[in-house]
Amino acid sequence: MHALCFYESPVGGRYDQVEFHIDGDIKDYDRNYLNDIKDTVAKMLECQANEIFINGVKAGNSFYLCIAIKKKYTNKILSLDPINISSLRTLQIDFFKIGDQKISTGALLINSITISGAEQILHISFKTQDELFVSDKENICLVDSAGKILNSGFESAYYPSGSHTVTDDLDFLFVDTNGVHKLSPDGVIATPFYSPAPYCIHSSHINGDMLVGSFGKVTRYDRNGRKLNVINYPHVRYFHPIYITENKNGDIWTSDLWLTAVTVVDRSGGHRFDYTGPYSHFRPRALCADVLGHVLVCDCHNDSVYLLDQDGNFLYLLLTQEIHEIYHPTALCVDDQHNLYIGQEYSNTICVYKYLQNTDVKHSTDQKHYSKNTEIRAPKRLGKKRSNKVGDPYYAT
Structure with a gap:
């Protein structure tokens, strides 16, 4: 596994930056995982490979994956139905941001x-x-x-x-x-x-x-x-x-x-x-x-x-x-x-x-889970570490 590091590249005028919050520790992930997220978003938006690219990894309570998406798709990602958005939950993305707007991938x-x-x-x-x-x-x-x-x-x-x-x-x-x-x-x-x-x-x-x-x-x-x-x-x-x-x-x-x-x-x-x-x-x-x-x-x-x-x-x-x-x-x-x-x-x-x-x-048996009483990564004020396993694909909408 190649370690990820924090970086951010400028976004051109034809793109908007969308920040996907990953509820986990950056050291537990690699580039293939980030590409899986990019591919999932591209599929959701039905856009071409050259219309979306990863342009940064930012520190947060856990960390953010920054993806530049062509502006014509910005309104589309904001208007996606809950079932589409919930597919991000299986990649441990609990919310994403576009400008000042924050969209949850969990309970609606x-x-x-x-x-x-x-x-x-x-x-x-x-x-x-x-x-x-x-x-x-x-x-x-x-x-x-x-x-x-x-x-x-x-x-x-x-x-x-x-x-x-x-x-x-x-x-x-x-x-x-x-x-x-x-x-x-x-x-x-x-x-x-x-x-x-x-x-x-x-x-x-x-x-x-x-x-x-x-x-x-x-x-x-x-x-x-x-x-x-x-x-x-x-x-x-x-x-x-x-x-x-x-x-x-x-x-x-x-x-x-x-x-x-x-x-x-x-x-x-x-x-x-x-x-x-x-x-x-x-x-x-x-x-x-x-x-x-x-x-x-x-x-x-x-x-x-x-x-x-x-x-x-x-x-x-x-x-x-x-x-x-x-x-x-x-x-x-x-x-x-x-x-x-x-x-x-x-x-x-x-x-x-x-x-x-x-x-x-x-x-309901097709599930990956954490062991009983496992400490998980929480919001920053709690500061506990979470293991790197995906959530339940049948929950969140």
């Missing part, structure tokens, strides 16, 4: 929902395209797609926590110090069963079971409230589980406030692994699984959302403060159209992103 913001009167967004439960259940530090409310509050008669039990969930039958379940409560679609509240001092709850989309996290344990109940099993020490170590979800393979993922880790067990409660994050400081909050069996995790300390495979291997940073301007992400969920909803601790606005390029499950 498609909507925002502001909820008047809310102090923050700590948990989101998707009901339908027209309705969401949302909680802040004190209250749980039902809102429509415009953020209008439809029902706000529920208290949020703990801070922070995933204190509510929606069943496949569209019943709303929430927990407080008195146990588990159910709000049926016709507005009737019942207490189907008592679970002592619950912190968080998740309704399984596999079999309708309910997973309830409380001090030192996770308890599985069937849809009628009958206790099926308890997962606790010595089989697995829980302290203060605050968010819980279930992956399509039956694994149970739980973020723990005191452990500052995500604990993963199989469907019977056998411990699989603990995910401790890609940085030295990790503060996990909400997590959820998607149709491909991957898990998204909020890290409110590093202002990021991570994409992991079902074995806890890091795929890549899906959202960051640097690119997406998120701060202390605490809540997330994926809807029935595979859109990602993000809530933040110091904002009353939910941001909605399109992030899945391909939801065909049969392709």
Whole structure:
């Protein structure tokens, strides 16, 4: 491998300079890799080889590849559809710049929902395209797609926590110090069963079971409230589980406030692994699984959302403060159209992103990933090193 060095050549009057930000360390790449990027861009723009050339490598938080492109193609690259742009993500390009314009190759913001009167967004439960259940530090409310509050008669039990969930039958379940409560679609509240001092709850989309996290344990109940099993020490170590979800393979993922880790067990409660994050400081909050069996995790300390495979291997940073301007992400969920909803601790606005390029499950094994808990290269303020492996071609749009 021939080492790359930083340089920049002038751009002629018939060309514009486009700077592609490579999320990696320059010493891990060679000229062939840069040529792959140039060829990919040329193919996207449908231009000839003599209409595009590499004219520099610039230092950045990671580094920039400068490509001179004939001016007649500048507007075309700005108007490319998200699927085309996402092909750059597989080359570890997380954004590119033309002048003062910055275009992300990752998750695409498609909507925002502001909820008047809310102090923050700590948990989101998707009901339908027209309705969401949302909680802040004190209250749980039902809102429509415009953020209008439809029902706000529920208290949020703990801070922070995933204190509510929606069943496949569209019943709303929430927990407080008195146990588990159910709000049926016709507005009737019942207490189907008592679970002592619950912190968080998740309704399984596999079999309708309910997973309830409380001090030192996770308890599985069937849809009628009958206790099926308890997962606790010595089989697995829980302290203060605050968010819980279930992956399509039956694994149970739980973020723990005191452990500052995500604990993963199989469907019977056998411990699989603990995910401790890609940085030295990790503060996990909400997590959820998607149709491909991957898990998204909020890290409110590093202002990021991570994409992991079902074995806890890091795929890549899906959202960051640097690119997406998120701060202390605490809540997330994926809807029935595979859109990602993000809530933040110091904002009353939910941001909605399109992030899945391909939801065909049969392709989901064609992935390259980082080893579990590998340290990755982050925005400059975090300063960790990332290994040189490409991300997931089925994510980002």
